[in-house]
Amino acid sequence: MKRYALIGEDVSASRSPEVHAELFREYGISAEYDLLSLNGEDARKFFREMAFRGYDGLNITAPYKREVIPFLDALSPEAAAVGAVNTVRIADSKCIGYNTDVDGFDHSLPESFRRKAASKILLFGAGGAARAVLAALGRGANPTVRIMNRTRAHAEEMAERFRHANPGGLHIEVFDAEANFSDGEAFDLIVNTTSAYFFSDEAGNLTFFNKNVQKLLKKNGILYDIKYGIEGERWKRSATERGLFCLDGRKMLFCQAFYAHVRWGNIDLERHEELDSKHKNCFSTTEEEENRDGY
Numbered sequence: 001m002k003r004y005a006l007i008g009e010d011v012s013a014s015r016s017p018e019v020h021a022e023l024f025r026e027y028g029i030s031a032e033y034d035l036l037s038l039n040g041e042d043a044r045k046f047f048r049e050m051a052f053r054g055y056d057g058l059n060i061t062a063p064y065k066r067e068v069i070p071f072l073d074a075l076s077p078e079a080a081a082v083g084a085v086n087t088v089r090i091a092d093s094k095c096i097g098y099n100t101d102v103d104g105f106d107h108s109l110p111e112s113f114r115r116k117a118a119s120k121i122l123l124f125g126a127g128g129a130a131r132a133v134l135a136a137l138g139r140g141a142n143p144t145v146r147i148m149n150r151t152r153a154h155a156e157e158m159a160e161r162f163r164h165a166n167p168g169g170l171h172i173e174v175f176d177a178e179a180n181f182s183d184g185e186a187f188d189l190i191v192n193t194t195s196a197y198f199f200s201d202e203a204g205n206l207t208f209f210n211k212n213v214q215k216l217l218k219k220n221g222i223l224y225d226i227k228y229g230i231e232g233e234r235w236k237r238s239a240t241e242r243g244l245f246c247l248d249g250r251k252m253l254f255c256q257a258f259y260a261h262v263r264w265g266n267i268d269l270e271r272h273e274e275l276d277s278k279h280k281n282c283f284s285t286t287e288e289e290e291n292r293d294g295y
């Protein structure tokens with residue numbers, strides 16, 4: 001019996017256990033999956049001893065995706081490029097960090113978007129999740145990404161890192177939340193990686209975006225929030241009522257978990273062809289999602 005766990009500050013509402021239960025069942029993996037909500041002090045203590053806790057692998061979530069790095073023995077090139085880790089493989093008392101959010105986000109995008117050349121993307125956020133999204137977007141053909149973040153300096157820092165790692169391939173610009181886009185400017189994909197929701201009423205939360213979303217999304221464009229859960233239902237309802245096509249983080253969650261099992265040696269990478277159908281078995285998708293290509 002293998003043992004895995006998710007570590008985060010508060011993982012009590014995580015849907016990772018049901019996703020991993022589905023993957024254990026589908027791929028005949030004999031394993032258990034724990035949820036560990038740890039405060040900063042306890043998380044650091046756990047990370048110091050993680051090779052000896054009896055786990056074969058871990059998933060790491062907010063706010064520890066960057067904090068875990070100094071405790072690891074090695075990083076995959078992807079995790080090093082992103083500067084964040086969401087998956088740890090533990091074998092022979094060594095801990096190797098990976099970032100499967102990159103493949104997870106990439107695979108969660110509709111095929112029609114992935115085939116698009118010179119796509120224009122508006123990205124909200126500059127944390128660990130935003131970096132994984134940016135790395136995945138960098139695989140596209142000649143994308144332009146405009147980044148907006150509550151703290152502009154964080155976005156600048158992230159942009160600089162990616163410009164350096166990806167010279168020429170990914171056009172990145174940072175915008176102030178108050179910035180006025182040029183007239184008629186519109187995006188193929190607007191993606192939110194912040195902990196705030198689209199259409200939030202709370203002061204300071206993406207107010208610029210809330211006012212302009214319809215104008216800024218191209219016809220057939222995608223409004224994507226990588227979070228999932230009950231709170232997300234409200235923005236999805238508002239957006240759908242406005243005739244916008246939206247996605248939440250369920251498919252990305254499923255895909256990054258699948259790729260974690262690839263890293264843990266439980267699933268053969270070639271089986272990623274099965275992801276679309278397996279994901280549908282796990283989460284009930286709406287009719288609109290079913291009709292959209294790739295869903």
Ligand code: ATR
Nearest residue numbers: 062125126127128129130150151154194195196205
């Ligand atoms: P994760 O690893 O999930 O990306 P993170 O690294 O803590 O988590 O990043 C959180 C992101 O959400 C950041 O972009 C943060 O903005 P700042 O760089 O200004 O901190 C953003 N964020 C958090 N709370 C927010 C809020 N209330 N409104 C807008 N953005 C918010």
